[in-house]
Amino acid sequence: MNLTELKEKHAQYQASGLNLNIQRGQPSDEDFDLSLPLIDILKRDDYKTRSGIDVRNYPGGVRGIPEACELFSELLGAEPGEMVVGNNSSLEMMTNVLQWALIKGVKNSPQPWIRETPKMIVTVPGYDRHFSLLETLGFEMVPVEMTADGPDIEAVERLAKSDPQIKGIYFVPTYNNPTGDTISEDVAKRLVTLDAAAPDFTILADDAYSVHHLDDNPGEIPNLLQLAKSAGNPDRVILFGSTSKVTFSSGGIGLLAMSESNLGYWLKLFSMQTIGPNKIEQWRHVRFLEQYPGGLKGLMRDHAAIIKPKFDATLRILNEEFAGTDLATWTEPRGGYFISFNTARPVASRVVELAAEAGVSLTPAGATYPGGVDPENSNIRIAPTRPPLGEIEEAVRVMANCVKLASAEYDEAN
């Protein structure tokens, strides 16, 4: 189609009164329905755990109940003794770790990070909440590219080696938000062994999608914590996760894992700030996941059965619309919640604007970069999980026309 035809088609979409949204990284109601028994599975006489803890009272420890540490260790590939099971938000747990790092330092810090104008490596495109958090905490962000194998490891090695103010890397190792890329074994090994100028270089791995496979056979996914321990760097890695996209969003359980030697340092800090997390909620999750057919794995398979058709439809339409053109590239994730789409021309913000005109909400252009600025103005995050299948198909069709129209406008103007 030429520019005029594309504009006409866009006008038709505008006239049709659509109200579609593919910007939100949220489960669908159908996903939530799988976990409905979680709400009322715990009965009022079921307040003593198998380990003998009365979940109504304070004692039980800052790490959460042992049954939850055991159950959720599977989610992060950690030992139960390496787990801290918290309240509902892994983002809050990450914030807390970064706050303490600034105020006190991490285990091997010569001084509190805040005294050094700390810098943090982040991967781009990446997760906007990581960027806004780091900015608010006063970190200078040093972006490196997220490749199909994980963070651009040569850039990370070079940066970490040359600058002692670089205190670590903060990223999503499995099914990255938004690219869906997963770190390779080789990159993971180089990350846990790299020669850093800072003695307290820390890998903060937001493993939010560690069990969110779309493939039946996801293969072996590298575990940074285990690799770091094997490499003799047990204190370098802190893993985070949650059940926000396993059970309920903001109604799940936040998780953290680190080596036991590292935990010795951190538990002293955590125990200053809380007597412990909500144990009733943890016990509820244990009861629910233990009775779910196939347990955690069974639940994730049932999620995949809902989500995979949405990814498949999105990818199918992108192929139909753009295969053989020079207009765009996109990722084909094997898990997670997002597809990363790149326009060949610097028109992402124009695409988002056009889509909004046509009644389709996309993640704001630039959101996947620190400060909200994509230097190429090309990345668009597609979140196909929340809407019903039919709405996704329609939204992606509309978006595709916006990409073509914005690209044609650009070509005409340049």
Place this chain on the structure above:
Amino acid sequence: MNLTELKEKHAQYQASGLNLNIQRGQPSDEDFDLSLPLIDILKRDDYKTRSGIDVRNYPGGVRGIPEACELFSELLGAEPGEMVVGNNSSLEMMTNVLQWALIKGVKNSPQPWIRETPKMIVTVPGYDRHFSLLETLGFEMVPVEMTADGPDIEAVERLAKSDPQIKGIYFVPTYNNPTGDTISEDVAKRLVTLDAAAPDFTILADDAYSVHHLDDNPGEIPNLLQLAKSAGNPDRVILFGSTSKVTFSSGGIGLLAMSESNLGYWLKLFSMQTIGPNKIEQWRHVRFLEQYPGGLKGLMRDHAAIIKPKFDATLRILNEEFAGTDLATWTEPRGGYFISFNTARPVASRVVELAAEAGVSLTPAGATYPGGVDPENSNIRIAPTRPPLGEIEEAVRVMANCVKLASAEYDEAN
């Protein structure tokens, strides 16, 4: 009794194999039983709040669900629009506020607190977790006496006026831990209006016992937040509270209240660290407290019916043992969880040691002072809420003998 007789009686207690504990500020199982329906009151189809929020998904806001803000505003005497309803721990919310204050400052801070080697006024005797938290965060503590009318206001005024590094006061305004004292209207007014050298002087009021009355007619208790707003200092006060001793301990809801003008500043920070608290748990609390006979007030009356006899018995025995002697003084709280007991001689640590020999656990001597050191070695915190009535009576009898024995030992040696 003379020293020999006291020693004999102590030996008898030792031989009788007691195992009693009056050190823990915890509700009893009978208290917890009042809230058992909270565990399973929410049914699996009850996931949409009256305000239209699906508690299974992220959206709903960082302040918690409106129904919880409304319900719990009663607990802190605040407007619903001044509330932040969190997860399970008010201590964690206090920590978070202090962490941000150090890293970014409070609303009116010229710079982050950490740049100034900040000092914080605390009241003694006071709550050990406040002291250990402040110490870990790097605050220098400046203790002032907790009087029957609240913090020694003349000392607070003098300190705040003279030293810009003094960033505020952190204390328990209602039924203080451990004295049970409540701030008077006059002291509260002077606190919210005092002339501070620091422009960002902040009153952190841990109102953990705001509705924990033992009297049927507790009278009017001053509200620091409302007084601060009336006095034109709306940003000076932050109130904290929780339902840890209303519903379940570590299984309740943490609360914070501040003026709406102040919230504007803080919500920007809070929204960086979490999408929001666990809304399902909040909705559960709303459903439970709304159906409880008499609501929150009714539940607190039922708690008082369990707890008051324990306080009465403790005070009766203390009177029987010590009235007319020069050995000890103690407080007679009208609410809260503790009785503060002072030996006339510097023997508190010896009393705790003797009591342990006789099978009675008391709060470690000094715990009610910063750094764990009571300069008078006289304060003992009695926590009568957790054990059954009979055990409390026995434990207080044993403790009384230990006080007499330690005092007699002291008199003989001096």
